[in-house]
Amino acid sequence: KEILHLLSIFFVLAAPAPALAPPNRTGRGCPPLYREAFVLSGYRPVGLPWRCYVLSLFQIHNDSVKVWCPLLAALYVATRLLLFVVLQGGVSIVFYTHKTYYLQPLGMCFLSLSLAAALLLHPRSEPVRLSLFLLDSAGRGLHQFGRALALSVYSSDADWTDSIMGQLYLPAAAVLSWLSCTAGCCGELFPRHCDLSHRRLLQMGPMSLAFLLDISPVAQRLYSCPWSSSTAVLLHVLHFVLQVVLFLTAAFFLLCPVPECLSPGRFDIAGHSGQLSLVLLTLSTVSQQEALLRDFSWRRAGVVRRFGEEYLLKACAGFIAVTLSLPATALVLRRCGILARSTR
């Protein structure tokens, strides 16, 4: 019955779809800002009403896979977390003492939804595109900081926490998340100075640094414990290796327009490099979530004792400060960008 209900909603939404302008087969007439090298077709027309872009969720176009990938990831992460909380019982108590953990899947869901919205709605107009991608940059920074926070609390060892590295970890993560957000915003704000490959490089640099920093407590812990001691540790190592390999392949595809440069036009709908890198990156993030959830379910009892309520509260305050500063940065940069453009 539920499925029938869902299907009927789907049909109501999808019914007007044939009336929508179909994705432009040729891509001719599409503004250069929207063009990507070696992707020749599948572009949606620019400047249609909002409704058309919302409904293009059910159409096949060059960004379909990219829109559905974060949506499905967010759905998966939210469901997994909900099931976990329900099975453990006592939502409120668990949430209260372990905010530092829960902020992280929330950040991930926020990032996924903002990314999906940006990819779905951006052809509407240039200012809309700008705002959506600035929001997405802020979301990315937020997700990075949330992840660093959760990893430093739930996946680290006591030795690491007391080391210099452990002390500097959160401030460094905050700086990197701010840098990520700023670099992403600048790439969007100055498209004439920054073509697509530069924009991708700008996105990749801070993101890779943040990834390296974020996984350092896990790497240290796995390095210092005997690997053959239990299957649990082995599973953890596998998860870790998987994350790193997925991230590296995603970075490769983000920086090189393979495979579409080999055969322009053939990978327009499925298989171009931007799409592959997004899928791989999402899988890497989901794998990281799984490992963190496992750590959380085994080690959370010891965490409050080890860090004390005060530290956890301070960490949350840091998260709130980052949450407020990232959108503020995006807004300020947006103003500067618009001023720079209008004086030129």
Ligand SMILES: *[C@@H]1O[C@H](CO)[C@@H](O)[C@H](O)[C@H]1NC(C)=O
């Ligand atoms: C897909 O089309 C949109 C416009 O509809 C464009 O902005 C975007 O860059 C295209 N994506 C790729 C990978 O070509």
Ligand SMILES: *[C@@H]1O[C@H](CO)[C@@H](O)[C@H](O)[C@H]1NC(C)=O
């Ligand atoms: C769509 O393609 C046609 C050519 O087939 C072109 O004349 C038109 O300007 C294109 N529209 C957009 C918005 O890309």
